[in-house]
Amino acid sequence: MTLEHVVTESEGKTRIDKLMAMINPDQSRSQVQAWINEDLVTVNDQVVKANYKCQVGDVVRWTIPEVKPLAVEAENIPLDIVYEDPDLLVVNKPKGMVVHPSAGHQGGTLVNALLHHCNDLSGINGVERPGIVHRIDKDTSGLLVVAKNDKAHASLAEQLASKDIERKYEAVVHGVIDHDTGMIDAPIGRDPKDRQRMGIVENGKNAVTHFQVLKRFKDFTHIECQLETGRTHQIRVHMRYIGFPLVGDPKYGPRKTMDTKGQVLHAKVLGFTHPTTGEQLRFEAELPTYFQEVLSTIEKMY
16 A cells, blocks of 8 residues: 655654654554665655655655565474563573574574564564564574564664663684774675675774673683674674684684684673663673683683
8 A cells, every 4th residue: 555645844854754653653663664674665756764854845655565464483492581571571592593584594593482482572573573673693692682562662673773772792703802992983784795794885884893802812812892783793794804703703704713603702781771661671691601612612722
């Protein structure tokens, strides 16, 4: 179904995503932003970004996509649930588990497990990613927050966008970092030479990572990273960019690296404001066995 709206004088200079949420009261701002990102919204027959400021007389057209029946099947897969209430849950995802189904991973994902555990999950991200507010890579372990309803999802998404969610990771990298702390501010986008990888590109999305050295070894460094932004493969790309790729990373690491079944990266800390109560919540997941074994192996090398 395609709808049309002409911007009035009182609506002039309003961001398109805010205007769309106003004229579609049954939809959250996160949902209309998804429509905009999927090019379902045009202004004067031109695709625009979510921050476009409307002008008086602009003709806004949008297509409401058909709601597809949920095609992802629930699977009885054990979950390490750190916290749960009627609005959300926090899960400690194991290394090797994909977050949501895709062409190459139809089953065995976190979403499959969540559908078995929960009767309700938010629908903002569609049938393949119900409840998923943010992701971590398949071979990254650690904490994720999952929304059970659209209100909670919209609040958490807004906190992510405004950089109000605390996310700290621990990683082991090749090389010895000689300074105790640092910040990497470099835009990330698709690598023009390899579309399967991300890279530092001039027209990429803003990406900022802070890091702190926890322990130095002869040829490796154990670090903590704190994200300001959440770009695809951000820590992996940024650490490679400054010359300290993650141990075990098959995509961004050196050819000769430890056989760890993927990058040694753990989402250890997650903090946010509860969407309903306003309470400040903060969770911490201990380093998993695989991570501790890598540290132990490196320690015994010398």
